[in-house]
Amino acid sequence: MASSTHFSLLIFSLLISTSIAQPSFRPRGLLYPAIKEPTTLQYYTNFYLGTPRNYLDLTIDLGGQFLWTDCSRYNSSTYLPARCGSAQCSLARSTSCATCYGPSRPGCNNNTCGVFPDNTVTHTATGGDLGSDYVEVRSQDGRNPGPMVSVSNFLFGCGSTFLLDGLAPDVTGMAGLGRTRISLPSQFSASFSFPRKFSLCLSSSPNSTGLMFFGATPTNFLPNVDVSNSLIHTPLILNPVSTASVSSQGDASSDYFIGVKGIKINEKSVNINTTLLTINRDGYGGTKISTVDPYTVLETSIYRAVVDAFVQELSGVPRVASVAPFSACFNSRNISSTRVGPGVPAIDLVLQSESVYWRIFGGNSMVRVNDDVLCLGFVDGGVNPRTSIVIGGHQIEENLLEFDLATSRLGFSSSLLFRQTTCSNFNLTVVD
Numbered sequence: 470m471a472s473s474t475h476f477s478l479l480i481f482s483l484l485i486s487t488s489i490a491q492p493s494f495r496p497r498g499l500l501y502p503a504i505k506e507p508t509t510l511q512y513y514t515n516f517y518l519g520t521p522r523n524y525l526d527l528t529i530d531l532g533g534q535f536l537w538t539d540c541s542r543y544n545s546s547t548y549l550p551a552r553c554g555s556a557q558c559s560l561a562r563s564t565s566c567a568t569c570y571g572p573s574r575p576g577c578n579n580n581t582c583g584v585f586p587d588n589t590v591t592h593t594a595t596g597g598d599l600g601s602d603y604v605e606v607r608s609q610d611g612r613n614p615g616p617m618v619s620v621s622n623f624l625f626g627c628g629s630t631f632l633l634d635g636l637a638p639d640v641t642g643m644a645g646l647g648r649t650r651i652s653l654p655s656q657f658s659a660s661f662s663f664p665r666k667f668s669l670c671l672s673s674s675p676n677s678t679g680l681m682f683f684g685a686t687p688t689n690f691l692p693n694v695d696v697s698n699s700l701i702h703t704p705l706i707l708n709p710v711s712t713a714s715v716s717s718q719g720d721a722s723s724d725y726f727i728g729v730k731g732i733k734i735n736e737k738s739v740n741i742n743t744t745l746l747t748i749n750r751d752g753y754g755g756t757k758i759s760t761v762d763p764y765t766v767l768e769t770s771i772y773r774a775v776v777d778a779f780v781q782e783l784s785g786v787p788r789v790a791s792v793a794p795f796s797a798c799f800n801s802r803n804i805s806s807t808r809v810g811p812g813v814p815a816i817d818l819v820l821q822s823e824s825v826y827w828r829i830f831g832g833n834s835m836v837r838v839n840d841d842v843l844c845l846g847f848v849d850g851g852v853n854p855r856t857s858i859v860i861g862g863h864q865i866e867e868n869l870l871e872f873d874l875a876t877s878r879l880g881f882s883s884s885l886l887f888r889q890t891t892c893s894n895f896n897l898t899v900v901d
Contacts, residue, residue: 494608494616494618495661495662496608496609496615496618496663497608497610497611497684498608498609498610498611498663498682498683498684498685498686499606499607499608499609499657499661499683500606500607500608500609500614500680500681500682500683501514501515501516501606501681501683502514502515502678502680503529503669503670503671503678503679503680503681504675504678504679505671505672505673505674505675505679505866506637506638506640506675507675508638509635509636509637509638509763510763510862510863511529511590511636511637511640511760511761511763511862512528512529512679512760513526513527513637513640514526514527514529514681516536516604517604518538518543518545518602518603518604518623518625519543519544519546519547519548519602519603520546520547520603521545521546522605523543523545525538525641526637526640526641527640527641527642527643527644528590528636528637528640528642528644528761529643529644529646529669529681529760530589530643530644530645530646530647530761531646531647531669531724531758531760532589532645532646532648532712532723532724532725532757532758532759533587533643533644533645533646533647533652534587534647534651534652534713535561535584535624535625535626535651535652536623536625536643536644536645536652536653537584537586537587537597537625537626537627537628537632537643538627538628538641538642539627539628539629539630539632539633539641539642540574540577540598540627540628541576541629541630542641543575543576543627544574545575545602545603547603547621548575548600548601548602549600549601549602549622550575550578550580550581550598550600551563551581551582551598551599551601551624552581552582553566553580553581553582554582555582557582557599557601557624558582560624560650561582561584561599561624561649561651562649562650562720563582563583563584563599565582565583565596566580566581566582566583567579567581567582567583567598568580569598575598575600575627576597576598576627578598578600581598581600583596583597583598583599584596584598584599584626585597585626585714586626586627586628586629586642586643587643587714587715588632588633588634588635588636588643588714589643589713589761590635590636590761591634591635593631593632593634593635593714594632594714594715595628595629595631595632597626597628597629598626598627599624599625599626599627600624600625600626600627601624601625602622602623603620603621603623604619604620605617605618606618606619606620606657609682609684609685610685611685611686611687611688611689611697612687612688612689612896613689613896613898614897614898620656620657620660623660624651628642646669646681646872647725648707648722648723648724648725648874649723652723653667653683654666654667654872654874655874657683658683658874661684663683663684663685664684664685664873664875665873665874665875666683666684666686666873666874667681667682667683667684667872667874668682668686668687668869668870668872669682669760669865669872670682670867670868670869670870670885670892670895671760671862671865671866671868671892672866672867672892672893673832673863673891673892674893677891677892677893678893679866679892679893680892680895687895689895689896690888690890690891691890691894691895691896692889692890692894694888694889694890694894696869696882696885696888696890697880700871700880700881701825701827701881701882701883702878702879703727703820703821703825703879703881704728704877704878705725705726705727705872705873705874705878706726706728706748707721707722707726707877708722708724708726708748708752708755708757709722709752710722710751710752711723711752712724712752712757712855712856722752724757724759724856725757725758725872725879726748726755726756726757727756727757727758727879728746728755728820728821729746729756729818729819729820729858730743730746730819730820730821731743731746731819732771732774732775732816732817732818732819733816733826734775734778734779734782734814734815735782735814735815737778737782739774739775739778741770741775742770742771745771746857746858752855753853753855753856753857754856754857755856755857755858756856756859756860757856757858757859758859758860758865758870759859759860759861759862760862760865761862762859762861762862763861763862763863764794764836764847764848764861764862764863765846765847765848765859765860765861765863765864766847766848766849766850766854766859767848767849767850767857767858768850768851768852768853768857768858769849769851769852770852771857771858772847772848772849772850773849775816775847776796776797779797779813779814779816779845780797783799783814786800786803786804787799787800787803788800789842791844792838792842792844794849795836795838795844795845795846795847795848796845796849797844797845798838798842798843798844798845799844800841800842801840801841801842801843802841804831804835804843807830808887809830809831809832809886809887810830810831810832810833810834810886811831811832811834811835811843812831813831813835815828815829815830816828816829816834817829818860827881827883828884829864829883830886830887832866832867832884833846833865833866833867833884834864836863846863846864866892867891867892868881868882868883868884868885868892869882869885869892
């Protein structure tokens with residue numbers, strides 16, 4: 470992670486370079502970097518937590534329930550365990566009370582409510598303590614970064630070192646943005662009384678930075694491009710059955726689902742089993758968005774139908790040998806370049822009506838595996854997966870996504886390349 474870490478430090482130093490705002494200052498929103506790690510294709514952010522500051526790199530988990538970190542590496546004089554029966558435990562929906570026989574430290578305290586930190590990359594979870602600490606973060610007003618602000622009692626979980634397996638190098642946990650009361654969006658909106666919404670804009674390059682915005686939606690992308698007024702909206706759907714590695718009966722999923730009704734390629738409908746697009750009573754099926762899956766994952770019958778239709782629409786381009794994990798690969802010398810990536814048929818995810826769709830252009834549908842080969846960046850998720858369509862990271866890069874939790878609505882821009890801007894083009898001029 471050497472080059473991307475250098476870039477991350479450069480951006481984060483910009484975001485933390487000035488003093489903490491006066492206590493009377495109430496921000497309209499908050500700002501965090503989102504950096505692509507080139508070996509795992511995960512996205513991570515930088516987090517300042519505790520006293521003295523613990524500088525944490527955390528994998529961004531869109532559907533994650535809360536922030537968790539490996540507390541064996543964590544030291545802070547302001548850490549407070551969440552005591553059993555407290556309001557903090559109720560917020561976390563904790564049903565367990567932990568006992569620890571070692572010296573008292575973060576992650577080892579008696580009479581502390583327990584949570585289950587979940588590595589959603591490897592689908593591994595374990596028990597851990599719930600605690601709180603001091604957080605510093607850069608404010609933003611939708612147009613520019615502002616002064617640093619702080620949260621004194623930010624709740625997070627203590628994970629174990631083995632949970633870091635499968636995460637990006639040097640990462641020490643995960644930052645959960647999911648539909649819970651102790652995820653980052655929920656805690657930040659409660660702390661500063663700004664709207665319960667956040668936006669995500671992931672860069673396609675490890676050498677550029679994307680951003681996460683909490684509260685105010687970003688409006689100022691260079692060169693003077695306001696994307697927020699052209700977002701397309703679709704309802705966010707609640708899956709009533711938890712998709713976490715560990716859950717209690719009656720828990721809903723913290724993932725973000727949307728109502729895909731069909732798929733079109735080159736504006737032609739793909740023949741798929743549409744019953745798979747509905748969430749059934751056991752929580753199976755439907756479509757969710759993920760930042761921990763690098764590419765979109767499709768149930769096997771949907772995958773085969775999409776690949777077959779795409780290949781037919783691109784029949785004039787020679788196919789080449791498959792490159793795992795992709796099956797449909799092409800000679801890139803026969804594919805033109807456009808503003809929005811390789812010139813291939815557009816893929817539309819049809820939403821609540823035929824006129825509302827998420828269009829995926831070549832920059833988001835194709836993956837360059839070498840100088841001569843481009844592959845369709847979708848993978849086979851097998852028969853009877855938990856979720857029929859998982860929209861992965863590659864497909865949402867250079868798209869602005871706004872998750873409005875108050876109205877349960879997703880706003881999306883489609884490719885920002887059409888607007889001649891990118892996710893790394895937010896105006897980072899600090900206004901104190």
